[in-house]
Structures are given as structure tokens and as C-alpha cells.
Amino acid sequence: MKKLLTATLALAALSLMATSALSADKKILAVVVKGLDNPFFEQINLGCQKWNKENASSEYECLYTGPASSADEAGEVQIVEDLLNRADVAAIAISPSNAPLMANLLKKVQPKIPVMTIDADLSEADAGLRKTYLGTDNYLMGVKFAEHLKKLKPEGGTVCLQLGNVAAANINARAAGTRDTLSGKKGIERLAGEGGWTEIDGCPVFTNDQIDLANQQMADTFTAHPNLTAFMLIGGWAQFAPQAYAQVTDQVMDKLKSKSLAIVAGDTLPPQMDALKAGRSHVQVGQRPFEMGYRAPTVMLDLIGGKPVDSIIYTGLDECTQENADSCIGG
CATH class of the missing domain: 3.40.50.2300 (Response regulator)
Structure with missing residues (x-):
């Protein structure tokens, strides 16, 4: 367990370093996850970073961030609010830990930039607060x-x-x-x-x-x-x-x-x-978290550009059993 805690703290530190290393002249496509302590979300980060490498000449950059702990629901809301108040943030993708709490923030702030959800969605009643959901059915x-x-x-x-x-x-x-x-x-x-x-x-x-x-x-x-x-x-x-x-x-x-x-x-x-x-x-x-992180910046750019985007974009599932464990992982 100590090794796991050390590893997750290291992931959090790396993510914070990546945040500080963002190019000052680039616009931010923010991806906010529930917590940096969850290895699942690190796969989203890897997808985000792959997009950055493939689009190094773009005027936009994917920023992966979130609270240190997945249990910090209020911390995630605060991070989103801070990002929405930044002039260099062009769009944001959120994996809400507490969907009603996040919806309350979006109602209060009424963002001027495109907001989407990733991995986790808002409730059906609050779905109008985001442009699209990218992730698992x-x-x-x-x-x-x-x-x-x-x-x-x-x-x-x-x-x-x-x-x-x-x-x-x-x-x-x-x-x-x-x-x-x-x-x-x-x-x-x-x-x-x-x-x-x-x-x-x-x-x-x-x-x-x-x-x-x-x-x-x-x-x-x-x-x-x-x-x-x-x-x-x-x-x-x-x-x-x-x-x-x-x-x-x-x-x-x-x-x-x-x-x-x-x-x-x-x-x-x-x-x-x-x-x-x-x-x-x-x-x-x-689920396919790497794909979520990799596709999110492109979806956000489509939203910024006013292109038509489906209200829900599913990324698929892999069904693995002991019998097919060597071949069950898809894209």
C-alpha cells in the first residue's frame, strides 16, 4: 500500500509540474478529473499528453488536472471555478465527482466557454449545462x-x-x-x-x-x-x-x-x-480512458469552432473473461 501511495503522489506531482509547464502563449483545453490519486484517470492524462505531442504546433494545449484526492468533491468544484475564471482557458471537459454540486457551480457561473463532460456526466436534468458527454455508456x-x-x-x-x-x-x-x-x-x-x-x-x-x-x-x-x-x-x-x-x-x-x-x-x-x-x-x-483523454481536445476544438457535435459520444466497452483475457482489449 505504501508503494501505491508513493506512486499516486508521484503522479499528482507530475501532473502539477505539467500544469506549470504549459506554454504561456497557448490557449488551454482543460480536462478536470475527479482525483489525481486514481490510476484510471492517469490513462486519461496519457491520452491528453499524446494529443499534445501530435499537435505541438497548435495554438491550443491540453491541460490535465484535478484535486489530489478523489474524495475531494469540493476541491474539484473549486478547480473548475478557477479555470472558468482564467482568460487563457478556451474550453473545459469535466468528470464530475458530485454531479449536483458541479451543476450548481455551472448554473451560478454560467460559463462563456464551451463546457463538456468526460468519463462521468451530469444528471439528465442538468445535461443542458454541458455541450456534450464523451465517455462510457x-x-x-x-x-x-x-x-x-x-x-x-x-x-x-x-x-x-x-x-x-x-x-x-x-x-x-x-x-x-x-x-x-x-x-x-x-x-x-x-x-x-x-x-x-x-x-x-x-x-x-x-x-x-x-x-x-x-x-x-x-x-x-x-x-x-x-x-x-x-x-x-x-x-x-x-x-x-x-x-x-x-x-x-x-x-x-x-x-x-x-x-x-x-x-x-x-x-x-x-x-x-x-x-x-x-x-x-x-x-x-x-472502459477506454486513454481514448477519452485523446479525443477530448479535438471535441473541445470542434465546440470552439461551432462545429456540430453529438450530445453524447460513447467510447465503447471491452468485455474480458478468464477465457478471452489475452485478446479482449479493443481500441
């Missing part, structure tokens, strides 16, 4: 979680969903897709036998995007519910700390091997694919 991602779980466990059983922040619209959409598909009904807020599935007491659990907490929640759940049928990581938090995740899953490896316990998880970063291949999960449904 999160409801569909939840559907895919459930479809794979139903293949693993056609008779149903007990399940625990691990979510992120209570107000994270993207995570909540995945949870909705999961519950609707498992239950066979729309609008299920908590599974209570529908479709053969029941959410156990104490679940869902909310990580608040904290990796150490995610692993502790898993360990506690496995101890308290030895007959649990399935654990679903609606986001990849626990797996972002490979050593800690290995220790947690060690206590249930016999169950994972026999598939008496199924683990279905979000995202397909390298440590997560290693976990899948090692039998520490059964399914990984992956």
Missing part, C-alpha cells in the same frame, strides 16, 4: 456486469455491490443497469429477490473512491457473509492496489476457483487484467 456497462454474472450464476443468489461516491452519476447509472438486468425490471433500487437476486445486509458499500477502503470493505464482506454468491466492483477501486487486492482475495481463492463465489469488476487496467488471469476475478468490463 455507464448504464450499458452495468447491463454487461449483470449479463456476465447471470451466465456465471444462472440460478441467482446473494450479491453485494460496491459503489463510489453517493452522488457520482456514472457509478449510479452502472448500478441501475446492473439491478435492472438482474431483476428483469426497470427502476429497482435494491434487489430483494427479483430475478433470483438479493442484496445482502450492509450493501451496497460506498468507497468514496478510496482504494484502501475498497479493499477493507471487500475483506469485511467476505468475513461477514461466507456464503455470498457474488461481489460486484462497479468501479475498479480495490484492484488498483494489486498487493492489497491479492491479500483480500487470498481468503476466498478456493471459492473463486470453484466459482461458488463470483467477482465481476469494472475496468481493465494492467493490474486488473493480471488479477483476472490469476483467477482473482471472473469478469472485467473495461
Whole structure:
């Protein structure tokens, strides 16, 4: 865990250095993520930096930034407000940690520059506050979680969903897709036998995007519910700390091997694919964060130029199982 904290602090430091190193004569295309401590968002950064390298002669430059901690919802809002007040910022792409809180800011400030969302969207009611959303079809991602779980466990059983922040619209959409598909009904807020599935007491659990907490929640759940049928990581938090995740899953490896316990998880970063291949999960449904970061500057330039842009731009999903783990990653 110490190595992980050191690595994430280093990523944060590098991002801050990149911010300070921006060319003074260039206009900024800002990409604001939920937190610099999450390896998922570093993939967005890498996409942003690739765009910069390929467009070195452009008058625009992609800036990747966000609060140091993914739990700092107010900090992200403050960063967005500061950027909106800067004369050199030409457009902004936001991954809102707390969608209602971010929407309140946009209503108050009423930005004069194009605003889009990336990775996570605003609520449907607030969608008019942004020009477009670039990222995952999160409801569909939840559907895919459930479809794979139903293949693993056609008779149903007990399940625990691990979510992120209570107000994270993207995570909540995945949870909705999961519950609707498992239950066979729309609008299920908590599974209570529908479709053969029941959410156990104490679940869902909310990580608040904290990796150490995610692993502790898993360990506690496995101890308290030895007959649990399935654990679903609606986001990849626990797996972002490979050593800690290995220790947690060690206590249930016999169950994972026999598939008496199924683990279905979000995202397909390298440590997560290693976990899948090692039998520490059964399914990984992956987003494409690098593509998000790479495409965002171009979309922002289209918005600046007044070009037509779809209100939603989906970047696709990768569905990985232990059987196809070597070939499942797409673009």
C-alpha cells in the first residue's frame, strides 16, 4: 500500500509540474478529473499528453488536472471555478465527482466557454449545462456486469455491490443497469429477490473512491457473509492496489476457483487484467480512458469552432473473461 501511495503522489506531482509547464502563449483545453490519486484517470492524462505531442504546433494545449484526492468533491468544484475564471482557458471537459454540486457551480457561473463532460456526466436534468458527454455508456456497462454474472450464476443468489461516491452519476447509472438486468425490471433500487437476486445486509458499500477502503470493505464482506454468491466492483477501486487486492482475495481463492463465489469488476487496467488471469476475478468490463483523454481536445476544438457535435459520444466497452483475457482489449 505504501508503494501505491508513493506512486499516486508521484503522479499528482507530475501532473502539477505539467500544469506549470504549459506554454504561456497557448490557449488551454482543460480536462478536470475527479482525483489525481486514481490510476484510471492517469490513462486519461496519457491520452491528453499524446494529443499534445501530435499537435505541438497548435495554438491550443491540453491541460490535465484535478484535486489530489478523489474524495475531494469540493476541491474539484473549486478547480473548475478557477479555470472558468482564467482568460487563457478556451474550453473545459469535466468528470464530475458530485454531479449536483458541479451543476450548481455551472448554473451560478454560467460559463462563456464551451463546457463538456468526460468519463462521468451530469444528471439528465442538468445535461443542458454541458455541450456534450464523451465517455462510457455507464448504464450499458452495468447491463454487461449483470449479463456476465447471470451466465456465471444462472440460478441467482446473494450479491453485494460496491459503489463510489453517493452522488457520482456514472457509478449510479452502472448500478441501475446492473439491478435492472438482474431483476428483469426497470427502476429497482435494491434487489430483494427479483430475478433470483438479493442484496445482502450492509450493501451496497460506498468507497468514496478510496482504494484502501475498497479493499477493507471487500475483506469485511467476505468475513461477514461466507456464503455470498457474488461481489460486484462497479468501479475498479480495490484492484488498483494489486498487493492489497491479492491479500483480500487470498481468503476466498478456493471459492473463486470453484466459482461458488463470483467477482465481476469494472475496468481493465494492467493490474486488473493480471488479477483476472490469476483467477482473482471472473469478469472485467473495461472502459477506454486513454481514448477519452485523446479525443477530448479535438471535441473541445470542434465546440470552439461551432462545429456540430453529438450530445453524447460513447467510447465503447471491452468485455474480458478468464477465457478471452489475452485478446479482449479493443481500441
